[in-house]
Amino acid sequence: MTNTYTTLLNGKQLATDLEIELIETIQNLSAKVGxxxxxxxxxxxxxxxxxxxxxxxxxxxxxxxxxxxxxxxxxxxxxxxxxxxxxxxxxxxxxxxxxxxxxxxxxxxxxxxxxxxxxxKDVDGLHPENLGRLVRGEPGLQSCTPAGVMRLLAAHKIKLSGLSAVVVGRSILVGKPLSLMLLAADATVTMAHSRTHNLSAVTRAADLVIAAAGKPNLINAEMIRPGAIVVDVGINRIEGPDGKSILIGDVNFQALQGIASFLTPVPGGVGPMTVAMLLHNTVWSYRARHGLL
The missing domain is CATH 3.40.50.10860 (Leucine Dehydrogenase, chain A, domain 1)
Structure with a gap:
């Protein structure tokens, strides 16, 4: 049993704050661009x-x-x-x-x-040219969900340099670009996936675990060491006890209360940040095309 205090990484609130910033930015830029x-x-x-x-x-x-x-x-x-x-x-x-x-x-x-x-104009950051820029550490449009995760961690002043990070999931949408972003932030990154042997041992050794596998409740309390940071990218629609569909993540949220130091809820964690970064990317492209970066 542990008495770690768990802080929620509130993506919904941060996304709202970012939208407020964008409103002012867009008003100012629109006056210049027309x-x-x-x-x-x-x-x-x-x-x-x-x-x-x-x-x-x-x-x-x-x-x-x-x-x-x-x-x-x-x-x-x-x-x-x-x-x-x-x-x-x-x-x-x-x-x-x-x-x-x-x-x-x-x-x-x-x-x-x-x-x-x-x-x-690739605001999803999925074109090979944009993925190549990410690999090389060059400015460019970055995949929205991974960028949203990084922004959420930064907003809570979580220093990634030197941390041991495990990304569970290797998709081109989330796992691969997110691993590159974490590497650029000087984290030591392990990519885990469906073929990983003894996944629990891999995740339990990490300071930061990011679940992006698309499997409901994949990450449980036994897989996380006390005090670790846990980010849940998963969005899974399942049938609840009353027969209605509900959204849950890849992480057993309740089981990690009091174990993880930081934890994202589902919904209200990474999801709103994905939309916020889509808006951010659109404005970034707009500025780049008009020489206003």
Whole structure:
């Protein structure tokens, strides 16, 4: 038993604070440029999770003053139709950021579509050119969720230099870019995944554990040493005791109360930061395109 005091990493509050900052920034920049930043979100089909995410992103844009150029397309949309749309958005001077909502229907080639997006408008940070900039430590658009995690840790003055960090999950969306960001912050990084032997021993040795595997309650109390920092990137929709769907993370939140020194809730932790960093990336691209960085 331990008596560690657990501080919640409140992403919802930080995201609200960042939006307030962006409102003022956008007002000042718009006066210089003559127009507000523009974000184009492409959604194909009506995946319920995607519909909810896109709505949240569009509402956030409206709150801070970013103009939305949304395209909600039927699931039957062809590869060539999407490629033409992306090219039009690449060439549209009013559009500073382009986001293709994933996943796309199975008949579409997701990778080719992502590669078609102008890397300087790639606000999801998934184009190979932007991933290459991240590897080299050069300025560029960075993947929103990992960038949101880093911003959340920084806001709580958590010093990463020298820390032992374990990232559970190796996706191109979160695990890989986040590991690179942690390395750039001078953390010592271990990447764990579904094939890792004795995952508990790996995570228990860490000062910082970031769960991004997409498996409900994967990380439990026995896997975390007292005083460690735990960030839960997972968002899993499961059926609750009353039969209604609820959102939980990859971490057993209740079990880590009093064990972790810092802990993110789900919802209200990393999720809001992902949207906040999408707005940040759009404004960054807008500034870069007008020489205002």
């Amino acid at each position: 127009r507000p930043p523009g974000l184009a979100v492409i959604m194909v089909g009506s995946n319920p999770a995607s519909v909810a995410y896109v709505r949240n992103k569009e509402l956030a844009c409206k709150r801070v003053g970013i103009l939305s150029f949304s395209s909600h397309l039927p699931a039957s949309t062809s590869q060539s139709e999407l490629e033409i749309l992306i090219e039009q958005l690449n060439n549209n001077p009013q559009v500073d950021g382009i986001l293709l909502q994933l996943p796309v229907p199975p008949h579409l080639d997701e990778r080719t579509l992502l590669y078609r997006i102008d890397p300087d």
